[in-house]
Amino acid sequence: MHKDNQPLIFEMTKEGRIGYSLPDLEVPEIDLKDVLPEGLIREEAAELPEVSELDIMRHYTALSKRNHGVDSGFYPLGSCTMKYNPKINETVARFPGFANIHPLQEESTVQGAMELLFDLQEHLKEITGMDEVTLQPAAGAHGEWTGLMMIRAYHESRGDMNRTKVIVPDSAHGTNPASATVAGFETVTVKSNEHGLVDLEDLKRVVGEDTAALMLTNPNTLGLFEEQILEMAAIIHEVGGKLYYDGANLNAVMSKARPGDMGFDVVHLNLHKTFTGPHGGGGPGSGPVGVKKDLIPYLPKPVLVKSGEGLTFDYNRPESIGRVKPFYGNFGINVRAYTYIRSMGPDGLKAVTEYAVLNANYMMRKLAPHFDLPYDRHCKHEFVLSGRRQKKLGVRTLDMAKRLLDFGYHPPTIYFPLNVEEGMMIEPTETESKETLDAFIDAMIQIAKEVEENPEIVQNAPHTTVIKRLDETQAARKPVLRYTKAE
Amino acid sequence: MKHRYLPMTSQDEKDMLDTIGIQSIDELFADIPEKVRFKGEYNIKPAKSESSLTKELAQLAAKNADSNRFASFLGAGVYDHYKPIIVDHVISRSEFYTAYTPYQPEISQGELQAIFEFQTMISELTGMDLANSSMYDGGTALAEAGMLAAGHTRRKKILVSRAVHPESRAVVRSYALGQSIEVEEIPLKDGHTDVEALKNLIDDNVAAVMIQYPNFFGQVEDLAVLEPVIHEAGALFVVSANPLALGALTPPGKLGADITVGDAQPFGIAEAFGGPHCGYFAVTKKLMRKVPGRLVGETTDEDGRRGFVLTLQAREQHIRRDKATSNICSNQALNALAASVAMTALGKVGTKQMALQNITKTYYMKQQLKNAGFEIAFDGAHFNEIVVKTKVPVKEINAALLEKAIIGGYDLGRSYDELEGHMLVAVTEQRMKEEIDAFVQVVAAAVQEMGATHA
Numbered sequence: 001m002h003k004d005n006q007p008l009i010f011e012m013t014k015e016g017r018i019g020y021s022l023p024d025l026e027v028p029e030i031d032l033k034d035v036l037p038e039g040l041i042r043e044e045a046a047e048l049p050e051v052s053e054l055d056i057m058r059h060y061t062a063l064s065k066r067n068h069g070v071d072s073g074f075y076p077l078g079s080c081t082m083k084y085n086p087k088i089n090e091t092v093a094r095f096p097g098f099a100n101i102h103p104l105q106e107e108s109t110v111q112g113a114m115e116l117l118f119d120l121q122e123h124l125k126e127i128t129g130m131d132e133v134t135l136q137p138a139a140g141a142h143g144e145w146t147g148l149m150m151i152r153a154y155h156e157s158r159g160d161m162n163r164t165k166v167i168v169p170d171s172a173h174g175t176n177p178a179s180a181t182v183a184g185f186e187t188v189t190v191k192s193n194e195h196g197l198v199d200l201e202d203l204k205r206v207v208g209e210d211t212a213a214l215m216l217t218n219p220n221t222l223g224l225f226e227e228q229i230l231e232m233a234a235i236i237h238e239v240g241g242k243l244y245y246d247g248a249n250l251n252a253v254m255s256k257a258r259p260g261d262m263g264f265d266v267v268h269l270n271l272h273k274t275f276t277g278p279h280g281g282g283g284p285g286s287g288p289v290g291v292k293k294d295l296i297p298y299l300p301k302p303v304l305v306k307s308g309e310g311l312t313f314d315y316n317r318p319e320s321i322g323r324v325k326p327f328y329g330n331f332g333i334n335v336r337a338y339t340y341i342r343s344m345g346p347d348g349l350k351a352v353t354e355y356a357v358l359n360a361n362y363m364m365r366k367l368a369p370h371f372d373l374p375y376d377r378h379c380k381h382e383f384v385l386s387g388r389r390q391k392k393l394g395v396r397t398l399d400m401a402k403r404l405l406d407f408g409y410h411p412p413t414i415y416f417p418l419n420v421e422e423g424m425m426i427e428p429t430e431t432e433s434k435e436t437l438d439a440f441i442d443a444m445i446q447i448a449k450e451v452e453e454n455p456e457i458v459q460n461a462p463h464t465t466v467i468k469r470l471d472e473t474q475a476a477r478k479p480v481l482r483y484t485k486a487e
Numbered sequence: 488m489k490h491r492y493l494p495m496t497s498q499d500e501k502d503m504l505d506t507i508g509i510q511s512i513d514e515l516f517a518d519i520p521e522k523v524r525f526k527g528e529y530n531i532k533p534a535k536s537e538s539s540l541t542k543e544l545a546q547l548a549a550k551n552a553d554s555n556r557f558a559s560f561l562g563a564g565v566y567d568h569y570k571p572i573i574v575d576h577v578i579s580r581s582e583f584y585t586a587y588t589p590y591q592p593e594i595s596q597g598e599l600q601a602i603f604e605f606q607t608m609i610s611e612l613t614g615m616d617l618a619n620s621s622m623y624d625g626g627t628a629l630a631e632a633g634m635l636a637a638g639h640t641r642r643k644k645i646l647v648s649r650a651v652h653p654e655s656r657a658v659v660r661s662y663a664l665g666q667s668i669e670v671e672e673i674p675l676k677d678g679h680t681d682v683e684a685l686k687n688l689i690d691d692n693v694a695a696v697m698i699q700y701p702n703f704f705g706q707v708e709d710l711a712v713l714e715p716v717i718h719e720a721g722a723l724f725v726v727s728a729n730p731l732a733l734g735a736l737t738p739p740g741k742l743g744a745d746i747t748v749g750d751a752q753p754f755g756i757a758e759a760f761g762g763p764h765c766g767y768f769a770v771t772k773k774l775m776r777k778v779p780g781r782l783v784g785e786t787t788d789e790d791g792r793r794g795f796v797l798t799l800q801a802r803e804q805h806i807r808r809d810k811a812t813s814n815i816c817s818n819q820a821l822n823a824l825a826a827s828v829a830m831t832a833l834g835k836v837g838t839k840q841m842a843l844q845n846i847t848k849t850y851y852m853k854q855q856l857k858n859a860g861f862e863i864a865f866d867g868a869h870f871n872e873i874v875v876k877t878k879v880p881v882k883e884i885n886a887a888l889l890e891k892a893i894i895g896g897y898d899l900g901r902s903y904d905e906l907e908g909h910m911l912v913a914v915t916e917q918r919m920k921e922e923i924d925a926f927v928q929v930v931a932a933a934v935q936e937m938g939a940t941h942a
Contacts, residue, residue, distance in 0.1 A: 005793055006596075009604050009831055020571060020837040025844055026920040027851035032735065032843070035850060036868045039711050040737050046611040048835045053573055056831050060577040060601070067597030069585030077587060084492055085585050088537055093759075094575070096555040097548025103761030104563055104897055105552060106885060112550030113760050123531050138623035138762065139817035141804070149665055178804035178814035182634070183665045187809040225518045255525055256516050262523045272817065279587040280821030281598040282620070282781065284763035300661075322664070323657035326564065326626035327761025339544065344490070345534025351488040354512045355495050361515055362503040378507075378515050405593055413590075416805075433494035434503065465593035468788040475786035475798040479775065481617040482607040 005466075006062045010483045013049045019056050047485065066466050067281075068410050074436050078382045078413035078425025079173065079221060081251050081273035086343060089276060089336035098335050103327040107312055114311035117328065118304050120338040121288075127341075127349070128247075128267045129260020130290030134299050136329040140248060143268030143287030144179035144215070149321045150291065150298040151213050151242045151266060152183060157298075157319060160240065163212035167241075169198050171221045171417040173248060185212055192419055196222040196375040203235055211241035218245065218262065219252045219380035221417040221425070223360065233263025242266060242295075250274045251429070252357060252380035255350035265292045275337035286333035300324040355430035356381040359437060363428055366441045370448040374420055381429070387422035395451045395458050397422040402469065403450070403461035407443040490534075552894060554758065558922040560888075562872050562913025563703070563897040564625070564652050564750070565758050568731070569841065569916055571832040574755035578825050588781070588817070592796045599795035602783045602820065605827040612733045612830075612838070613747040614740025615769035620781040621823040622766030622815065625750030626655035629697060629727050630662035631768065631779045631813055632746045636695035636723040637668050638812070639777055644669045644692045648680040650702035651727060653902035659697070668694070678704040678865030678874065686716055693722040695746075700728045700739060704911065705849070705872025706865055707736060714743035729753060730767065732870045734842030746770050755829025756822050765822035776802060779813030844916035845871035848923065852914045855927045864909055872913045874899065874906070877930070879937040881910045887933035893926055 032041050051059070068075070075082035093099065101110055121133040137143035148166065155163045166180035167188045177187040188206050193199040197220070207214075214236045219225045226232065236243050245264040251274045259267045271277050272285035279285075291299065301320045302313035313328075344352060357380050364373065364383040372386040387397035401411035401424070413425040428437055450458050462468065495503075504510065516524075535543065554567040561567075578584060582597065589595030589602075602620045609618035622628035633645045645663060647656055649672045656672070663670045673696075674684045680698055689696065696717045701707045710726065717724045725746045726739040731753035733739075739747040752764040770778055776799060784798035804811040833841055849871050853863055856875050864874035875896075877884055885895035896913065899906035914923065 006600065008600070008607075010607065013835075017834075018837060019573070019832040019834055020569075020841075022569060022837065022841055022844060023916050023919065025847060027848055027923075030847050030850055032846070035846065036707060036736070037709060039742075040707055040709065040868065042733070042735055042737050042839070045835050045839055046608075046733065046738075048608055048611060048833070048838055049831045050834045050836065051831065053571075053832065056573055056828065057576065059831075060828065061580070063597035063601055064577075064580040064582040065597065066595075066600070067582040067586055067589075068591075068594040069582045071581035071585045075585075075587075077590075080587050082585075082587060085581070086492060088541060090579065090584075091541065092544045092548075095545055095548035096553040097545075097551040099757040099759055100553040100555050100567070101551045101760050102554065102559060102561045102565055102567070102758050102894065104561055104565070105894060106882070106889070109552035109889065109894070110760065112547045115550075116544075116547060119532075126529050126531050129525075138627070138819075139815075141814045141816045142623060142627070145665070145814055149661065152665075174803075174805035174808050174811070175814050175816050177809035178807070178811040181809045181811070182662070182814045184667060227518050227520060230520060230522060253519070255527075255529060257519045257523050258525050261525065270817075278584050278821075279817075280819075281583050281586045281601075281824065282588040282820030283817040284623070284819045284822060285817040301657075322661040323626075323654060324661055325658060325762070326624055326652065326654035329761075330623075330763040331760040332757070332763050339540065342532060342535055342540055342544075343537070344492075346528035346531050347488055348490050348493075348534050349531075350528055351490065351493055355493055357515050358495070358500065358503055358507075358512055361507050365507050378518065380515075401591070402593070405591065410594065411591060431492050431494070434499040462593050466596055467593055467792055467794045468790055470592050470788050470794045470796050471786045472796050472798065475784040475796050476801075479782075479798060480785040481603075481775075481782055481798075482610045483603070 008483050009049045009059055012051055012055055015050055017050045017052050019051055019053045073408050074432060074440055075410040076412050076426045076428050077410055078427040079248055081427060081429060083276060083429040084431035085276050085278035086340060088343065089339045092339045093332050093335045111310050114304060116338055117334060118306060118311055120334055123341050124269065124288055124290060127254065128290045129258030130267055131293045132296045132299060133288050133290045135288045135334050136300050136325050137287035137289055138325055138330050139283060139285035140268060140270040140287045141175040141179055143289045144175055145182050146300060146324045147244055147266040147268055147289045148179055148183035150295050153298040153321050154295055155212060162210055165210045166212055167206055167214040170419050172215060173246060176215045176246060196224050197226055198232060200228055200231060203232060207235055207239045209239060211239050213242045213244045215244040215246055217249050219249050222375055222384050223379035223382040224375060225380055229262045248273060249381060252353060254353040256353055265295060271333055271337035276340045277333050277336055284330050284333055286330040286337065352430050359428040359430060359432060363426060363437055363441060367444055370445050382425055382427035384420050385424045386420050387424060390451045391422050393451050393455060395455050397424055399458045399461060400447050403447050403458045404443065405462040406464045409440060409443065557892050557894045558918065559894040560896050560912050560926055561894050563911055565761060566753050566913060566915050567758060567917050568753050570755045571829055573832055574825050574828045577828045578821055583824060584821055589797060592794060596794060599783050601824050601827055603795050605823045606783060608827060608830045609767045609769055612730050612738065613728060613769045614738030615747050616772040617775060618767055618769035619778050620783055621819040622768050622780060623819060624762060624764045624766045625727060625748060626658040628748035628766035628768050629655050630659045632725045632748050633659050633663060633695055634666055635777050636725060637666060640694040640723060642692050642694035645695050646671050646673050646688055646693055647697040648673045649675045650680050650704060651697055651699040652703050678706045679867060680708055682712055689716060689720045689722065691721055693720055695723045695725045697725045697727065700726050701732050701870035704865055704874050705869045707868040707870060710739060710742040718743065731842055734838035735846060745774065751826035754826040756825050763819055763822055765819040765826050777812055780815045780818055841916050848916065848918055849873060849914040852912065852923050855923060859927050859931045871915055872911055875910050875912055877908050877910050877934060879934055883937055884930055884933045888929050891925065891929050893929060
């Protein structure tokens with residue numbers, strides 16, 4: 001990585017330079033004063049950069065070199081499924097017939113796009129074991145909220161107005177309780193037991209007639225399969241609640257267990273995780289939601305319908321929760337996910353899960369002697385180590401994560417889930433070779449040794465990055481959220 | 488199973504199983520109860536090779552009428568604009584698109600700096616104090632603005648103009664339902680928000696008033712007239728603005744907006760059948776700690792070097808959980824990057840010029856339609872859309888246009904009962920004089936031909 005700071009694009013600006021090539025005007029010019037009321041004509045131009053095309057390309061190339069992606073190196077960020085992003089996906093999503101079509105065109109002119117969406121829905125129904133799927137939610141959290149709104153509508157349609165609570169395990173993703181709040185629910189936490197699984201006794205204690213749903217990730221965020229899933233489903237269904245599946249970890253169970261067969265009523269998927277979205281530096285994602293039959297009437301509008309004359313969008317859905325997003329979802333990401341599924345096929349998706357789980361277990365066994373492993377059993381696609389042994393020696397998990405940067409790795413997810421002290425959540429994914437896993441394992445073992453023999457090198461890490469640890473307190477106390485030209 | 492994305496060899500597999508101390512991969516799934524175990528393989532289409540799949544999907548894509556082959560006059564919130572070619576080259580750099588949220592700032596300075604620059608550009612265009620790192624799209628950004636306002640004012644009612652995009656209004660209503668917020672619509676007058684009606688509707692229960700600028704009909708709302716009515720009632724002024732229009736129009740920040748949201752799609756982002764686009768969210772300083780989503784801030788490292796980090800994270804779901812201001816996690820980072828590159832390429836001069844071209848070409852279209860005998864429904868100030876009375880069903884005119892490789896405008900009757908037979912026509916800088924003239928000619932001919940049958 002280049003160590004020199006890259007100036008802000010605003011600091012490179014020089015009056016008189018341009019980076020654009022607009023179409024010719026060809027029609028008579030007009031004076032804005034003739035067409036706009038006086039107070040609505042902009043007086044001061046927005047201070048955007050004035051740079052040439054080469055300036056722009058060099059600037060962003062320099063920035064890209066200061067960024068680590070999956071293509072740069074190993075990225076075992078737990079719960080994020082940082083697998084390889086196939087290049088065919090990028091090519092297909094850029095076909096003019098997919099990239100340059102308008103969502104409000106006559107349906108007869110976009111049948112190809114609608115066919116793709118329909119077929120993707122069919123594939124996701126089979127993969128999840130659900131009865132219907134909507135592709136509209138833009139990301140996982142958006143899917144959670146959509147699913148919860150449907151559950152709410154379901155209960156209310158039955159005159160069941162007092163189901164105000166959504167139960168989430170203490171190991172749940174932060175979006176679960178946040179989505180519950182946005183959907184108007186109160187969150188109740190259910191404890192994990194000593195095996196890292198939902199404590200059934202505690203679950204029985206917190207459920208009741210006010211339970212709207214239980215949100216569950218399976219395997220959970222510790223990478224462990226909730227073996228008592230059928231018992232949990234029975235407990236929730238008995239009191240009239242619905243079971244919600246957070247699909248962030250679907251990479252662990254494809255072709256092995258389907259949420260629909262486990263008793264889940266609603267499922268969201270993260271197409272940017274399991275189905276190679278890509279992650280885009282934070283998005284865009286896509287968070288389709290699958291439901292069982294009794295929730296179909298509440299699906300967001302519009303619903304894609306196939307008939308003899310082709311595909312249409314059905315807006316006549318009186319019980320629908322309404323629109324969750326303008327148009328039909330993040331189509332471009334859905335195209336990529338579809339391309340991926342078609343590249344893998346049924347045997348490919350099965351192998352994906354098998355290797356993702358094999359890789360995680362291999363790493364876990366290799367690392368277990370050197371770190372604490374709070375839950376010692378076969379994991380699924382990810383596992384969680386604890387850095388409490390190292391913490392006693394004065395080195396925190398954060399320090400070890402920063403030290404990994406010196407080896408060219410993106411660190412695991414750290415301090416999550418919340419029920420593991422000094423947690424490190426490692427998800428290798430199936431697209432990494434044994435050599436890559438071994439090299440990472442060696443780096444982790446070396447760091448564990450350094451903690452014992454030379455802790456300063458870990459505590460002061462990173463040493464090789466373009467920048468050292470940043471002062472986050474200063475950033476939050478005196479927020480500078482935009483560039484301002486020095487006077 | 489051999490696949491180009493799966494590097495494990497049978498020898499690797501064997502070695503790894505030995506390390507784990509098991510005989511087969513199946514043992515790793517033994518904890519899945521027999522009753523829920525899926526046996527066999529999914530009943531989905533078999534895998535295709537790279538070249539045959541590419542060919543199949545290229546043929547599927549070719550079934551669609553795209554704006555490379557057709558001249559599009561369809562807008563209504565999504566536009567065929569000039570996309571500097573450089574945009575795609577930048578966002579194709581896989582250091583950007585294969586990364587995730589920049590949780591580790593030391594190896595994510597590129598993304599963080601790019602977002603910081605995006606936040607600055609959006610702040611500049613909107614005239615607001617600060618902007619976040621992006622939202623899913625303009626519609627959900629507007630809905631989140633409503634939730635922010637309700638939380639901030641502790642009021643439970645939102646007024647939204649009927650001149651706001653119908654799909655955005657629908658999204659606002661869905662989010663409001665979750666929060667038990669009441670939504671009322673402000674009626675139209677001559678294609679604008681009816682100010683007198685707003686005065687009658689507003690009271691001290693109203694958290695926010697939402698106005699689109701330019702509005703759904705392409706009309707430039709006079710924000711200066713609306714602002715005092717809204718603020719006198721103690722409500723927040725929420726403006727949904729097309730950021731490209733702000734190259735020519737006075738920014739909402741200068742006209743008293745508390746929150747400005749919108750979609751950056753006009754800046755280098757593909758239409759892509761409606762998404763992914765790029766919502767933005769900009770506010771005044773007093774609302775800084777209530778903004779949904781991620782914010783990037785400037786700071787320094789141990790050696791005093793400038794660097795960028797995710798900041799004010801106490802607002803967010805991964806810290807605050809059920810007390811978070813919003814549940815948003817993944818956003819539209821890559822499209823924010825695309826918009827940044829386009830805003831940079833256009834720059835200070837080009838953004839204004841492109842906005843002016845939209846206005847100029849739209850007025851040319853307006854004049855040509857008038858010359859051909861059409862009535863323009865709302866005669867106010869236009870940005871890049873006008874409403875034309877078609878006398879005959881819009882659907883039929885669009886069918887005639889399609890035959891001439893033209894994608895017609897939006898049928899307003901789909902969203903407004905009183906606007907049956909009205910077409911919303913978009914004219915961006917991309918439309919050449921020849922295309923505009925052809926559009927007018929085909930529409931005139933079609934109306935003349937159908938006029939007889941529909942008379």
